[in-house]
């Protein structure tokens with residue numbers, strides 16, 4: 371047998387460093403780091419090759435719902451694997467993709483059709499193409515609606531369209547010349563509003579800025595694109611009450627499409643199954659991903675209203691159909707997994723459990739404020755953020771004795787049997803949605819210890 375098959379025997383850490391290129395990682399730092407090799411997932415814990423257990427404090431990049439190895443989901447995957455592993459939606463149908471689409475349409479008020487892709491970035495690419503082509507199909511040669519408006523601090527993924535819309539300079543500067551033009555307007559990041567005005571006035575300023583763009587470009591805007599409920603990657607910015615409703619109203623008033631990204635915030639993360647319903651807003655197109663398969667398999671979905679879908683109908687020669695598809699679009703294993711997952715949401719009354727866990731987080735989050743390096747704490751549903759700053763100011767705490775703060779947070783957490791992945795100086799707690807009360811308390815205790823350890827190192 372070749373040595374590379376002997377995965378249980380070799381030195382996995384060394385081989386990782388020799389062969390694997392990790393995402394969003396400075397690999398020269400990585401070579402000096404000592405990240406665990408995870409070999410098993412059990413409930414809310416990840417277990418490494420030495421048997422150490424780590425509480426999964428970021429739901430394996432914000433997607434895990436039930437913890438790891440949940441029997442019903444694993445069984446659904448195995449059952450489907452035995453019957454049909456993959457069959458294309460190019461020219462054929464398959465049962466799990468039909469059942470899932472029906473479930474999603476019944477769940478998402480106002481939506482009529484489901485288009486499948488593999489991850490959140492591609493779901494947003496599809497959403498953008500749908501929005502742009504909708505106007506092209508509808509208005510033909512007189513179409514002038516080609517512009518997109520998006521929010522500052524937004525993030526929609528790493529493909530070229532998604533980077534254009536969710537432009538974060540620090541991430542995407544090298545690719546800037548490849549990106550298409552998007553008009554960005556301020557988002558309601560109240561802690562860093564950068565203007566001498568009260569919170570309510572700032573929210574109004576954000577809304578007015580959007581209206582200004584819509585008015586100045588009347589008849590030319592195809593869509594307003596934004597995350598639904600909160601911007602997570604941009605800093606866990608939770609929208610103030612009424613903000614999204616107002617954006618939705620403006621889109622209707624200016625006859626512009628609203629495209630919402632619920633990849634990270636839908637399906638329970640913010641405490642609601644469908645966040646745009648909770649926000650009293652109505653998109654024309656919406657994307658889901660991450661938690662759709664409980665975090666077990668790659669799958670995403672872009673849902674469109676009937677009005678959008680109908681604009682793609684016509685004679686073949688008109689070329690109105692959506693020119694998009696992936697090899698694994700509607701993969702039956704991933705769809706069967708998602709169906710089992712959504713059924714469990716209902717059977718277990720997950721959303722009401724999330725509400726009580728969320729109340730516990732809200733209560734306990736206040737404990738972080740006693741540290742002078744904690745500038746702000748933000749929370750909604752099963753998302754919490756602790757923004758670390760230089761004591762007695764608002765400057766982000768970016769380094770600690772020449773070490774990047776995110777590395778320091780991760781290392782301090784790992785020492786305590788907790789896996790965290792901060793956004794620079796913003797510590798995120800994004801646990802699996804179904805985390806039990808005991809583990810949730812433990813997560814917050816350990817996170818408090820991490821902040822305490824960092825505060826001592828700062829002194």
Ligand SMILES: Cc1ncc(COP(=O)(O)O)c(C=O)c1O
Pocket residue numbers: 489490491492494525526527528597602603631632633634635659660
């Ligand atoms: C709001 C939002 N949209 C899209 C994406 C991209 O999803 P994926 O990483 O599955 O491509 C993310 C990922 O974090 C996200 O947070």
